[in-house]
Amino acid sequence: MWIKICGLSTPETVDVAVEAGTDAVGFVFAPGSPRAVTAETAAALVARVPAGVETVGVFRNQSADEVVRLARDGGVGVVQLHGDETPEVFDEVRAAGFSVIRALGAARWSSEPQDHASAFGETRLLLDAPDPGAGSTFDEAVLGGSTPPAGWILAGGLTPANVARLVATLEPAGVDVSSGVESSRGVKSPALIREFIRAARAARDAGADRSV
Numbered sequence: 001m002w003i004k005i006c007g008l009s010t011p012e013t014v015d016v017a018v019e020a021g022t023d024a025v026g027f028v029f030a031p032g033s034p035r036a037v038t039a040e041t042a043a044a045l046v047a048r049v050p051a052g053v054e055t056v057g058v059f060r061n062q063s064a065d066e067v068v069r070l071a072r073d074g075g076v077g078v079v080q081l082h083g084d085e086t087p088e089v090f091d092e093v094r095a096a097g098f099s100v101i102r103a104l105g106a107a108r109w110s111s112e113p114q115d116h117a118s119a120f121g122e123t124r125l126l127l128d129a130p131d132p133g134a135g136s137t138f139d140e141a142v143l144g145g146s147t148p149p150a151g152w153i154l155a156g157g158l159t160p161a162n163v164a165r166l167v168a169t170l171e172p173a174g175v176d177v178s179s180g181v182e183s184s185r186g187v188k189s190p191a192l193i194r195e196f197i198r199a200a201r202a203a204r205d206a207g208a209d210r211s212v
């Protein structure tokens, strides 16, 4: 199972996440976020990340040109789009050489799974609460009978205390956390990052082999 620590903004917390064994680190470029970083800051943080750990830029409702410019200047390899971006925006970002994650509310996905498969199927899917980065979980019932595609990533209100239970129940291929490893909004806690990765890895070891 793949683990991503999102919303990092300091060298110390990037180093802690990498040392603790994260598979990916996320940098938020969405305007207005308490975790937002500039491309210059992201580039300095990305430079600390060893090969083999994915670097993800997080965006919401920005133009394809802006996404590509910030992702290039920030040096990330993956783009995560959280808004109402059209399939054309995904195509443009992919054509610029980035791997893409489509992030959306679980309820929205479960109401249109076929639309996702036909229009966005080449992207990895991240299912989240309706308000990204707010630390709220989504009601597991919204998935109803729909089974997310192989490789899907679970996000929204994960914490060191609940990640094992949610992984066992929902069987995602990956997990993504931000608020649950913060001591206050926007401020990452090295201790909580370590605790989350330990708990998620234990859940991974206890479960079936699923890969993103």
Ligand SMILES: O=C(O)c1ccccc1NCC(=O)[C@H](O)[C@H](O)COP(=O)(O)O
Binding pocket: 006, 007, 028, 030, 033, 034, 035, 058, 059, 060, 082, 103, 128, 129, 131, 132, 133, 134, 135, 136, 155, 156, 157, 158, 176, 177, 178, 179, 180
């Ligand atoms: O973190 C933000 O402020 C943010 C702003 C705009 C779009 C996305 C944002 N964050 C995304 C994430 O950090 C995670 O992918 C995900 O939403 C989980 O967040 P959390 O519930 O806080 O763990």
